[in-house]
Amino acid sequence: MNRTTRALAAVLGAAMLVITGCGGGAGSGASTATELVTTQGVPAAPTGTLRYATWQETPSFDPPRTTTQNGPVIFPVYDTLTSMDENFDVVPWLATGWSQPDPSTWRFTLRDDVVFHDGSRFDAETVKLNLERAKTVTGGPYTNIYAPIAEVTVLDPVTVDVAFSVPSPNFPYSMATVAGAMVSPKAVQDGTDLTRNPAGSGGWIWEAGEHREGAQHVFRANPDYWNRDAVKAETVEVKIIQEDNARLNATQSGQADVMATLQPGQIEAAESAGLRTLSDFTITASFLIMDREGSLVPAFAEPKVREAVGYLLDREAYNMAVLAGKGESASGGFAAPGSTWYDPELESLRQADVDKARQLLAEAGYPQGFSFQVGNQPVIKTVNETVAQLLADGGITMEIVDVGQGQYTAEVRKGHFPAGYFVPTSIDIDQWWTRTVSNAGIYNPFDLTDLADLDARYAEGAALSDPPARKAVFDELQRATVERGVLFPLSQIPRSAGLRSTVHASQQPVFAPEDIAPRPFHLWAEQ
Numbered sequence: 001m002n003r004t005t006r007a008l009a010a011v012l013g014a015a016m017l018v019i020t021g022c023g024g025g026a027g028s029g030a031s032t033a034t035e036l037v038t039t040q041g042v043p044a045a046p047t048g049t050l051r052y053a054t055w056q057e058t059p060s061f062d063p064p065r066t067t068t069q070n071g072p073v074i075f076p077v078y079d080t081l082t083s084m085d086e087n088f089d090v091v092p093w094l095a096t097g098w099s100q101p102d103p104s105t106w107r108f109t110l111r112d113d114v115v116f117h118d119g120s121r122f123d124a125e126t127v128k129l130n131l132e133r134a135k136t137v138t139g140g141p142y143t144n145i146y147a148p149i150a151e152v153t154v155l156d157p158v159t160v161d162v163a164f165s166v167p168s169p170n171f172p173y174s175m176a177t178v179a180g181a182m183v184s185p186k187a188v189q190d191g192t193d194l195t196r197n198p199a200g201s202g203g204w205i206w207e208a209g210e211h212r213e214g215a216q217h218v219f220r221a222n223p224d225y226w227n228r229d230a231v232k233a234e235t236v237e238v239k240i241i242q243e244d245n246a247r248l249n250a251t252q253s254g255q256a257d258v259m260a261t262l263q264p265g266q267i268e269a270a271e272s273a274g275l276r277t278l279s280d281f282t283i284t285a286s287f288l289i290m291d292r293e294g295s296l297v298p299a300f301a302e303p304k305v306r307e308a309v310g311y312l313l314d315r316e317a318y319n320m321a322v323l324a325g326k327g328e329s330a331s332g333g334f335a336a337p338g339s340t341w342y343d344p345e346l347e348s349l350r351q352a353d354v355d356k357a358r359q360l361l362a363e364a365g366y367p368q369g370f371s372f373q374v375g376n377q378p379v380i381k382t383v384n385e386t387v388a389q390l391l392a393d394g395g396i397t398m399e400i401v402d403v404g405q406g407q408y409t410a411e412v413r414k415g416h417f418p419a420g421y422f423v424p425t426s427i428d429i430d431q432w433w434t435r436t437v438s439n440a441g442i443y444n445p446f447d448l449t450d451l452a453d454l455d456a457r458y459a460e461g462a463a464l465s466d467p468p469a470r471k472a473v474f475d476e477l478q479r480a481t482v483e484r485g486v487l488f489p490l491s492q493i494p495r496s497a498g499l500r501s502t503v504h505a506s507q508q509p510v511f512a513p514e515d516i517a518p519r520p521f522h523l524w525a526e527q
Contacts, residue, residue, distance in 0.1 A: 036276060036499065042506045043232050046221035048527040050233035050503070050520055053247045053256035055379045056406040057214045057240050061206075062194035063181035064134040067141045067409055068514040071178055072260055075519045076219040076236045077117075078181035078200035081108065081127065082172050084512040088282075088427065090172045094122060094182060094201075098172050101161070103463065104150075106171050110158045114226045116184035116201040124160040126185045128152040131162065133188055134179075139413050142179040144434035144441050145171070167462040170430040177514050203231040203521060214405060215240050232506060232524035242378040242405065251275065251498055257525040259498040260517035261379060265324040267496055275498040281328060281336045282513040284426040285490040287313060287387060288436065288443060291418030292486065295446050297372040300418055304364040306485020311360070312394045313387070314352035318490045321386045327491035333478040334489050336426040340467075343475045349482050357394040369395025374420045375403045375411050383421050387490075415445030425513055426492055429474045433458050437481055454480055502526040 058070035063078060083093040095108040114122035135146040148168050153161040162171065174180060187199030198206045204219030211217055219236040239256055241247040244263050251259040252273045262270055267277055289309065294301030319329035328337055333346035361367060376384050381400075388398040403411045412420055422443070424436040435441050438458065439451045454477060461473030481487045497517045503525050509518035 036503065037505045037508055039506075041504070043524055046231050046234040046524075048233060048525055049235040049237055050258070050523055050525050051256045052236070052238045052258045052260060052517060052520075053241045053250050054238055054260040054517065055240070055242050055244070055247060056377065059406050059410065060195045061198035063178050063183065064137040064140045064142060064146070065194075066178060068178050069516055070406070071515050071519070072238050072517050073217050074178050074181060075202065075521075076204040076238075077198045077202045077206050078183075079114070079122075079202050080177065080180040081175035081182060082180060083510055084173075084176045085510075086508040088513055090176055093176070095172075095175070103167055104165075105161050105163045106168070107155075107159065107161050110160065111226065112158050114201050115224055116186070116199065117205050117222065118184050118186050118199060120184050120186040122182065122201055123157045124154040125157075126182060127160045127162075128154055129185050129188055130182050133183075139410075139442075141409060141413075141442055142174075142435075144431075144438065145174045145179045147440065166459050168430075169462060170428055173428060174431070176512055201226075203227065204236050227521075229506070230521040232522060233520060236520045240405075244379065248498070251500060254500070257500050257503050258517055258523075262496040262498040264322070264326040264494045264496065266498075267326065267494065268324075270498045274501055276501065276503075277496050277498055278511050278518060279494045279496040280513075281492045282425060282427050282495050283423045283493055284334045284336075284432075285318070285322075285327070285383065285493045286334065286422050286424055286436070287419065287488045287490060288422050289419045289485060289487075290412070290415075290443055290448075291446055292448055292450055293446060295415075296418040297370065299364070299366050299370040300372070302364040302366075303485060304360040305366060305370075308357040308360040308364070308394060309391065309396070310350040310482060310485060310488050311353045311357035312391050312396070313350075313488050313490060314390055315489070315491055317352070317390060318386055321389075322382055323491060323493055327493050329491045333475075334424065334426055334432055334481070334487070335429065335474075335478070336492055339427050341427075341429045341471060341474050341478075343478060346475075346478055346482075349479065350488065354393045361394060361396075367395075369397065371397035371399060372418050373399045373401050375408050375417050376400045377403065377405070377408050380408075380421050387421065409442075413442055413445055422487075423493070424487075427513055430462065433474075433477060437477075437487055450484075451486070500525070 052072050054072040058066045058073050060066050079094050081095045082090050085091050095110055097109045099107050101107050131149055131152050135149055148164045148166050150165045151163045184199035203222050203225045205222050207218040217238040221231050221234050225231055241250055247259055248266050250256045270277055289300055289306055291297050291300045299305045315329040319327040333343050335341035384400045391398050424432045438455050439448055461470050464470040505522045507522050509522055511518040
């Protein structure tokens with residue numbers, strides 16, 4: 001049994017996906033029955049059932065309205081504009097290539113052989129329709145991606161220009177996530193309610209009659225798929241199992257083949273049971289204070305209170321309690337060690353100091369502390385309980401409130417909670433800023449403008465072509481985010497999924513940095 005190893009790198013550096021477990025890693029050149037990537041026994045036609053265990057139901061099959069956490073039920077039925085390889089480099093999918101005719105424009109060339117499940121065809125007009133429609137979605141999870149789009153211009157049926165009001169250097173990367181999933185033009189034009197009527201062109205077709213809300217989705221292989229070599233499983237079945245141990249038990253017992261969101265403390269148990277693990281450091285566990293003007297919790301309007309929170313969030317204690325010591329608690333910033341954006345000088349920022357925190361709370365007028373609420377889902381219960389214990393050392397009471405399945409980010413975006421736990425990417429600094437931190441991002445339900453100067457600084461950095469100069473700007477932004485009491489890093493955490501040894505792949509599966517499980521392309525399971 002190989003021990004788990006992880007590469008620490010970045011999409012703009014040298015991020016690597018590590019596959020461990022019985023039988024060795026992918027790409028080793030051998031082809032034993034226990035390996036994931038193999039040239040032996042590859043099905044000539046889709047065969048069998050590939051079963052996933054994921055932790056939440058999607059609130060909608062409309063891509064602009066569902067989060068990346070719901071990828072397991074989105075990727076079988078939808079194609080994205082781009083995709084990613086094992087090094088997290090953006091690669092062709094519906095788009096065959098892209099370039100920048102000017103710093104504020106991305107030009108995409110497209111496939112001409114893609115047909116949606118409803119018979120409509122994919123072309124440049126489809127991209128324009130999707131992006132313009134997505135830009136109008138209110139309160140969606142990808143506002144930071146769509147809002148800067150100024151104009152989408154069709155040059156010919158297979159060429160489209162996407163122009164931005166501000167530079168968007170990571171847009172091709174974003175188009176490889178759920179945000180880049182393309183919806184049928186017929187469905188858009190007909191005003192179809194996509195909540196439970198997906199309208200994609202993906203490798204599998206959703207079976208409405210086999211759906212059990214909150215429990216199961218079933219997809220069947222698309223016989224007219226443009227990329228038939230990527231579809232190896234005849235059926236993809238996605239089971240919704242909220243509790244972490246139940247999800248692992250289902251995979252170990254053979255009720256599921258692929259487990260999404262394998263928790264760090266489960267990795268050794270999973271590998272001991274013969275599962276492979278896909279694991280890397282691409283996300284930062286973080287605590288975000290959104291109510292910085294005190295609309296719900298007056299205490300949070302005090303800078304010294306927010307500073308005190310930073311001193312109470314003991315990163316080493318968090319790492320041991322939540323991640324079984326498998327995180328990278330030393331990093332004070334939000335970038336993965338070894339990545340382009342990592343700044344070692346941030347490691348000492350806000351070291352745990354309970355006495356300092358109590359002093360700051362007293363100076364701010366809260367010597368006895370205060371209380372506030374955060375939202376909760378089963379998958380983050382241990383996180384919330386640990387953060388609550390850390391804050392309690394300073395007299396702060398954090399009340400944990402359960403929300404409906406799959407509704408955590410929606411409740412946050414509605415302004416129902418003043419603060420909470422988030423896992424922004426640690427390898428794409430643009431996505432980290434524009435989605436999670438910026439006043440223009442999706443986690444500003446109180447319409448704050450307190451980071452206007454930092455947003456302007458970000459825009460300056462995004463426009464820079466000199467890498468060291470650009471990095472210097474993002475070093476400033478990471479430091480300012482902590483010093484102003486906006487977002488606190490808790491740990492770099494292993495992003496992991498588990499696979500039974502009966503799962504194989506004809507080539508390296510797609511497991512993009514924001515995915516919670518490998519996508520079903522190229523995968524099949526022994527029956």
